Amino acid sequence: MYKIVRKKELNPTVTLMDIEAPFIARKAKAGQFIIFRIDEMGERVPLTVAGTDKEAGTVTIIFQKVGFTTKALGELNEGDYIRDFVGPLGKPTPVEGKKKVCVVGGGVGCAIALPSARGFKEAGAEVTVIVGFRSKDIVILEDEFKEVADHFILMTDDGTYGRHGLVTQPLQELLEAGEQFDEVLAIGPVPMMKFVCKTTEPFGVHTSVSLNPIMIDGTGMCGGCRVTVGGETKFACVDGPEFDGHKVDFAELMSRNGIYRDREAEVASTHTCRMESMGKALIK
Amino acid sequence: MANMSLKKVPMPEQDPKVRARNFQEVTLGYTEEMAVEEAGRCLNCKNPKCVEGCPVNVRIPEFIAKVRERDFKAAYEIITSTNALPALSGRVCPQETQCESKCVRGIKGEPVAIGRLERFVADWYRENVNAMPEKAESNGIKVAVVGSGPAGLTCASDLAKKGYQVSVFEALHTAGGVLVYGIPEFRLPKAIVANEVTKLQAQGVEVMTNMVIGRVLTIDELFEMGYKAVFVGSGAGLPMFMGIPGESLKGVLSANEYLTRTNLMKAYNNDSDTPVIHSKAVAVVGGGNVAMDAARCAMRLGAEHVYVVYRRGEAEMPARLEEQHHAKEEGIEFKTLTNPVEIVADETGRVCGMKCVKMELGEPDASGRRRPIVVPDSEFMLDVDTVIMSLGTSPNPLIRSTTPGLETNRKGCLIVNEDAMTTRDGVFAGGDAVTGAATVILAMGAGKKGAEAIDKFLSK
Numbered sequence: 235m236y237k238i239v240r241k242k243e244l245n246p247t248v249t250l251m252d253i254e255a256p257f258i259a260r261k262a263k264a265g266q267f268i269i270f271r272i273d274e275m276g277e278r279v280p281l282t283v284a285g286t287d288k289e290a291g292t293v294t295i296i297f298q299k300v301g302f303t304t305k306a307l308g309e310l311n312e313g314d315y316i317r318d319f320v321g322p323l324g325k326p327t328p329v330e331g332k333k334k335v336c337v338v339g340g341g342v343g344c345a346i347a348l349p350s351a352r353g354f355k356e357a358g359a360e361v362t363v364i365v366g367f368r369s370k371d372i373v374i375l376e377d378e379f380k381e382v383a384d385h386f387i388l389m390t391d392d393g394t395y396g397r398h399g400l401v402t403q404p405l406q407e408l409l410e411a412g413e414q415f416d417e418v419l420a421i422g423p424v425p426m427m428k429f430v431c432k433t434t435e436p437f438g439v440h441t442s443v444s445l446n447p448i449m450i451d452g453t454g455m456c457g458g459c460r461v462t463v464g465g466e467t468k469f470a471c472v473d474g475p476e477f478d479g480h481k482v483d484f485a486e487l488m489s490r491n492g493i494y495r496d497r498e499a500e501v502a503s504t505h506t507c508r509m510e511s512m513g514k515a516l517i518k
Numbered sequence: 519m520a521n522m523s524l525k526k527v528p529m530p531e532q533d534p535k536v537r538a539r540n541f542q543e544v545t546l547g548y549t550e551e552m553a554v555e556e557a558g559r560c561l562n563c564k565n566p567k568c569v570e571g572c573p574v575n576v577r578i579p580e581f582i583a584k585v586r587e588r589d590f591k592a593a594y595e596i597i598t599s600t601n602a603l604p605a606l607s608g609r610v611c612p613q614e615t616q617c618e619s620k621c622v623r624g625i626k627g628e629p630v631a632i633g634r635l636e637r638f639v640a641d642w643y644r645e646n647v648n649a650m651p652e653k654a655e656s657n658g659i660k661v662a663v664v665g666s667g668p669a670g671l672t673c674a675s676d677l678a679k680k681g682y683q684v685s686v687f688e689a690l691h692t693a694g695g696v697l698v699y700g701i702p703e704f705r706l707p708k709a710i711v712a713n714e715v716t717k718l719q720a721q722g723v724e725v726m727t728n729m730v731i732g733r734v735l736t737i738d739e740l741f742e743m744g745y746k747a748v749f750v751g752s753g754a755g756l757p758m759f760m761g762i763p764g765e766s767l768k769g770v771l772s773a774n775e776y777l778t779r780t781n782l783m784k785a786y787n788n789d790s791d792t793p794v795i796h797s798k799a800v801a802v803v804g805g806g807n808v809a810m811d812a813a814r815c816a817m818r819l820g821a822e823h824v825y826v827v828y829r830r831g832e833a834e835m836p837a838r839l840e841e842q843h844h845a846k847e848e849g850i851e852f853k854t855l856t857n858p859v860e861i862v863a864d865e866t867g868r869v870c871g872m873k874c875v876k877m878e879l880g881e882p883d884a885s886g887r888r889r890p891i892v893v894p895d896s897e898f899m900l901d902v903d904t905v906i907m908s909l910g911t912s913p914n915p916l917i918r919s920t921t922p923g924l925e926t927n928r929k930g931c932l933i934v935n936e937d938a939m940t941t942r943d944g945v946f947a948g949g950d951a952v953t954g955a956a957t958v959i960l961a962m963g964a965g966k967k968g969a970e971a972i973d974k975f976l977s978k
Binding site for chain 2 (some may be wrong): 257261271276277312453469
């Protein structure tokens with residue numbers, strides 16, 4: 235059992251938790267992920283590590299309450315326990331040996347872009363951070379990014395905060411102005427990562443993306459997390475989760491991520507129906 | 519006087535029509551009367567060939583003699599003196615190619631039902647005695663076992679009996695390896711595996727789940743932590759695919775994924791949060807035991823048609839005859855001498871068919887089996903909405919890539935010497951991590967050998 239030692243709501247749908255897991259805290263590096271399971275009948279859900287505290291023996295996770303399991307995790311509180319917490323899985327972000335790096339984060343993806351940005355900074359790189367959110371009310375980790383970044387640009391889709399527009403706009407401008415990045419790392423929704431790659435491709439800048447395919451064991455056994463990279467089958471759990479974004483088949487990834495969406499929608503709808511019928515019965 | 523019947527006492531089974539829709543155990547096991555009657559067929563040979571046929575050399579005629587005398591407890595003690603996990607091997611061993619293939623009764627008629635008797639004894643003991651094993655006096659020497667599948671469990675048990683302080687590190691959330699994620703409940707009830715793990719813990723073995731060695735701790739760190747030897751029984755690895763168009767479509771998955779969802783995550787149970795595809799028509803590609811397990815799970819999850827698609831003939835199928843027989847009884851259709859060439863999807867990206875070609879057998883290839891060759895103009899479409907690839911695995915790269923000096927062969931399997939030691943001093947290995955995908959009993963044999971080698975190494 236793994237204890238939730240801290241819980242903080244970052245915005246109405248995004249929650250931060252520190253989980254007591256001393257072995258993982260000692261080892262996890264930026265870019266790696268964990269898999270958690272709430273209880274005996276729970277599903278295994280991967281989340282990229284948002285930070286660690288080696289002394290306290292805790293691992294920070296930041297998650298959006300979108301699916302059945304993340305919503306259930308969001309219901310738990312400090313002092314509660316979850317059944318399983320395993321990691322660190324996958325390969326760390328290769329932060330060494332870069333002079334100039336641009337880290338692009340989108341929405342909740344910023345939670346995991348932050349430790350990578352910090353990793354690059356600590357390894358001696360000059361770090362530009364571009365983050366994007368739909369709107370002002372869901373901006374997260376602004377202060378933390380400012381602390382790490384040499385240059386920080388915040389975008390909102392609706393213009394309610396920072397610059398109005400998408401993350402690809404300032405990236406395009408910087409590249410056109412002749413900025414020489416050794417590496418661009420994009421972490422966020424799949425369409426965002428795809429468009430960051432489209433933006434950097436004409437400039438020949440190496441661009442990595444952190445992928446989040448469907449996964450079960452996360453240790454190189456089930457093959458559910460396979461992605462096509464440069465025409466080859468790769469497994470995100472052992473070969474990734476970061477890959478060369480110019481070679482990733484994004485259309486396939488998006489399609490595969492929807493395999494069980496119908497079922498999740500079905501569960502959600504039948505659930506509501508049952509509640510409604512109970513409510514109606516009560517009113518009678 | 520021996521029972522001279524030419525046939526084995528049949529073992530009761532669930533009716534095929536009923537069991538094809540439930541996950542309860544297919545075979546029900548012998549009663550005491552049946553076991554005693556079958557035990558009577560053993561001739562108690564002076565030079566028992568069956569023992570040579572067993573990878574862990576169970577003292578077969580001796581335990582069967584005790585069954586005949588109705589001293590089931592003594593029979594259990596004889597079996598477990600060489601085999602730590604009889605309830606498992608009695609169920610999943612391919613006895614027909616091992617002990618039973620050497621039985622003299624098999625020359626004229628059927629061999630003695632050694633597997634069924636082993637299972638009976640193990641089940642009888644669990645149901646009637648289930649005494650937890652004694653903890654041996656500790657010698658204070660720490661040994662780490664990586665993986666809790668059949669190789670790891672056997673190695674840990676044998677080392678604990680010798681007094682070693684053993685820690686087992688398991689990557690998944692439940693101990694048992696392939697016994698829990700791969701082999702379905704209806705062939706091996708998970709409560710039996712859990713009972714074996716509890717017995718191991720009673721022997722003083724520490725079982726740590728959620729520990730991915732190579733990531734959370736490396737082999738070198740285990741030595742730094744005071745472990746004097748490490749046994750790597752990390753199992754097979756990543757599933758192989760065919761490399762044909764359409765393998766990334768929605769509805770194509772590996773047998774490992776399908777079985778893990780169904781067995782480890784219990785997706786057949788409505789209370790489980792893990793989804794699994796409920797298909798109308800399923801093609802399982804491959805002819806091994808894993809393919810049979812996947813096909814039989816698909817049937818139980820409600821499919822109307824389940825096809826096993828295999829490129830060679832039925833005689834060449836590597837799956838056990840018993841598994842093939844059970845699968846057919848349950849309504850699974852075998853499409854042998856058939857090979858997929860493309861998987862096709864509807865406009866939403868979901869599988870709606872699999873294009874196949876017919877095959878015929880040509881000259882024998884390197885494996886000694888006749889090479890399948892394509893019959894010209896034989897293309898046809900198999901109407902399926904799910905394709906499960908069961909083509910074997912390639913070794914997991916995690917441990918070899920994080921352990922300097924650990925060498926692997928061309929296929930990525932760990933190289934070991936005759937003493938089960940890898941190219942790193944004090945690091946031993948066995949099971950699928952060494953051989954590539956094989957059977958439970960061979961892994962158990964390797965675990966046993968590993969324990970002996972570690973004991974020899976640490977006694978120097």
